[in-house]
Amino acid sequence: MKYLLIPVTLLIIHTGCSTTKPVHPTLQATLWVQNSVEYDALTTMAYQSAEQHLKDALEDENWSAELTQQGKDISSLPPVIVLDIDETVLDNSPFQARMIRHNSDYDPVAWEEWVAEAQADAVPGAVAFTQKAAEMGITVIYLSNRTADSETATRENLAALGFPLSGATDVVLLKGEKEDWTSAKTARRAYVANNFRILMLFGDDFNDFLPAKKITEARRNELLSEHRSYFGERWFILPNPVYGSWNDAMFNFERGLSDEQKQVLIEEHLHPKQ
Numbered sequence: 001m002k003y004l005l006i007p008v009t010l011l012i013i014h015t016g017c018s019t020t021k022p023v024h025p026t027l028q029a030t031l032w033v034q035n036s037v038e039y040d041a042l043t044t045m046a047y048q049s050a051e052q053h054l055k056d057a058l059e060d061e062n063w064s065a066e067l068t069q070q071g072k073d074i075s076s077l078p079p080v081i082v083l084d085i086d087e088t089v090l091d092n093s094p095f096q097a098r099m100i101r102h103n104s105d106y107d108p109v110a111w112e113e114w115v116a117e118a119q120a121d122a123v124p125g126a127v128a129f130t131q132k133a134a135e136m137g138i139t140v141i142y143l144s145n146r147t148a149d150s151e152t153a154t155r156e157n158l159a160a161l162g163f164p165l166s167g168a169t170d171v172v173l174l175k176g177e178k179e180d181w182t183s184a185k186t187a188r189r190a191y192v193a194n195n196f197r198i199l200m201l202f203g204d205d206f207n208d209f210l211p212a213k214k215i216t217e218a219r220r221n222e223l224l225s226e227h228r229s230y231f232g233e234r235w236f237i238l239p240n241p242v243y244g245s246w247n248d249a250m251f252n253f254e255r256g257l258s259d260e261q262k263q264v265l266i267e268e269h270l271h272p273k274q
């Protein structure tokens with residue numbers, strides 16, 4: 001979990017009288033994740049839809065969700081599915097709620113403390129789906145930008161919720177475990193692809209599916225157009241309105257922007273069609 005936030009002071013609730021009240025930029029999104037049946041239904045839909053394709057994916061020896069495996073003979077490789085962790089299988093909205101309560105931006109120290117608590121709930125649909133995959137003989141691999149130091153707590157959290165954790169291979173691949181295992185995830189997907197046939201990819205961010213680190217919004221849209229057919233069959237995306245590379249791309253991946261510079265970009269990204 002790592003993202004830029006627009007300053008708290010930028011967003012104002014107009015109360016209808018002369019006073020205004022500042023509101024945290026992620027308040028509405030977090031309320032939606034934590035309270036709406038629509039969020040629950042969407043994540044359930046993603047996992048139930050994936051389950052409907054799982055048998056075909058397993059039986060077709062050339063089926064792969066990984067772009068670098070297309071056109072290669074991968075029939076002898078054992079099958080896996082690869083899932084991101086945060087906002088894909090674990091719901092960290094309580095951490096976000098704490099940030100809102102404290103009226104603070106993302107804090108990496110507070111984040112590591114939350115991870116160490118190991119008390120995230122499961123994203124709806126994820127446990128049943130991964131258990132089904134494991135029953136079918138498919139290894140479940142978790143590929144996350146949580147740091148290598150958090151592996152014990154992360155495994156504890158996943159195990160307590162009933163997520164499959166195969167003992168035969170390292171199935172929790174975290175950032176920094178190896179020198180080239182960066183946040184881009186590309187090297188780790190390549191590592192998995194060398195040893196396994198990747199049936200499906202799951203994530204809440206474009207970077208969970210293809211190399212999309214720090215690319216422009218225009219390029220993101222091009223890549224989406226080129227790969228639309230993967231979604232709903234081999235790639236399954238979970239809703240995350242709170243943070244992500246979409247937000248970083250909106251601010252051109254710049255972390256030193258002034259409030260005024262951010263406000264200009266926010267205005268440019270509102271589309272009232274007037």
Ligand SMILES: [Mg+2]
Nearest residue numbers: 084086087204
């Ligand atoms: Mg994620």
